Amino acid sequence: MKRTERLHALSEMLRRSGRRGVSAERLAREFEVSVRTVKRDLDALENSGAAVWSRPGPGGGYGLAEGATLPPVTLSPSQAVALMASASAASDAPYADLAAAGIRKIMDVLDPKTRAQADELAQRIWVNALPASSRVTRSALEEAMAEQRVVRIRYTSQKGTRTTRDVEPVLFASTSGRWYLVGWCRLRSAMRWFAVSRIEKASVTKIACSGHTVDEVGEPPKNARPVHDARVSGQS
Template sequence: MKRAERLHALTEMLRRHGARGCSAERMAREFSVSVRTVKRDLAALERSGTPIWSRPGPGGGYGLAVGSSLPPVTLSSAQAVALLAAVAANPDAPYNDLARAGVAKILDVVDPRTRARAEELAARVWVDAPVSASRAVRSALEEALADQRVVRVRYTTAAGQTTTRDIEPVLFASREGRWFLIGWCRLREAMRWFALERVERATVLAEERSGHTVQEVGEPPRTSHPVSGVRSTR
């Protein structure tokens, strides 16, 4: 990790630890550098105006001053491009349009130099994204899950059988490059996986779903995990 990226990451790590702070030793382990290097980086952040406090002794550490005017988000150009690539490469991912809008907001508030570097780097990252499913279909499925309401779909199975069925949505899942809606199928009276590209139409009904849970779906595939678990301090 380059020093500029490490300074960004250090700031975000301190922000996440809040009032309890974080020890130099822990930061050194996290970034695979020496404690001396961490302290040198923290001193550089202080000189740049980052409001860092320090607490000596056992249980001490470093943190960000409460009520400081530090911007809510800081990104390196590489981090910005990582976000751009993630949303561009996954057009079928749930709430992708919202993710694109969020990334645009972030890029609007980063400093002009970082934004320019991100745009230059982004031009050298190509993605081969699959053709997206119908925007109207995806919007309906996203709304149904977010609002916990029943969705009526016209669905064609892999065997070519087309049916209209009501689904109580439970979660979205990605598997082997494909996106699925998992929910209680009232037609089959069972939990089913529905490939998004096989949903021809989707209409959100006024009826709320009856309360089927993620636990009923079972354990995720071995290579899968909830996006809430995707969190890094780097």
């Protein structure tokens, strides 16, 4: 987990702890870092403006001031479960970890009755998600896409040929139940689709992308659309 993601998750854990607070030792175990690192992260949160409080001595710990909590979110039980189901079913999707963290954030501020109804309804939905690719690999691909930097990948083709390539990421695409990284392959000097499940290793370089656009990819697969398009398929 990158530090920015850990800081966000840390603030959420502090907020959920309420007035009880949480010890630095427990935070260190939760995020698999040292107590010293946790305290540095807490200082960073406080310096960024977060209302972090501390209580010394036995039973003490850290938390967020009540004024720092989020207001209630108006959401029906079905809408809440729809979010949970979507994130669970798409655990291999780009930025899935951040989506799950966001959903937990929403669930935490639901009123108790709605939360209880959502939890009960969620028991009636089972998900058998496909195994996700390496978290380290996906994190590198996500970072390269967000920052538009060249990513170096070790890739095994469908025929079993293994190559190392520098790719300028252009978009992520899901078709036929599989996620792809679509980008300009510097080895082939062409736009290529790489199945994320066949990317064995990925590392972000310091090289900026040269500006290839989504339009260069061509027509999207049948029924595909950008995720910002809120229209529901088949709805007039």
